[in-house]
Amino acid sequence: xxxxxxxxxxxxxxxxxxxxxxxxxxxxxxxxxxxxxxxxxxxxxxxxxxxxxxxxxxxxxxxxxxxxx
Numbered sequence: 011x012x013x014x015x016x017x018x019x020x021x022x023x024x025x026x027x028x029x030x031x032x033x034x035x036x037x038x039x040x041x042x043x044x045x046x047x048x049x050x051x052x053x054x055x056x057x058x059x060x061x062x063x064x065x066x067x068x069x070x071x072x073x074x075x076x077x078x079x
Contacts, residue, residue: 046076 053072057065
């Protein structure tokens, strides 16, 4: 039985396929997603004692304020 051919080539290096750098006018180059997610998760832990509707409101406000994504 012949070996199956993959529909796409193997990736050799991580990053953009076209080799271009990200434009600093579009992307925040020093943005650290993991730090911001950790900070947002800390806010969620602090909200655990509040009522659910208030938790959701404050969690969304923190998400927008911290600009997680």
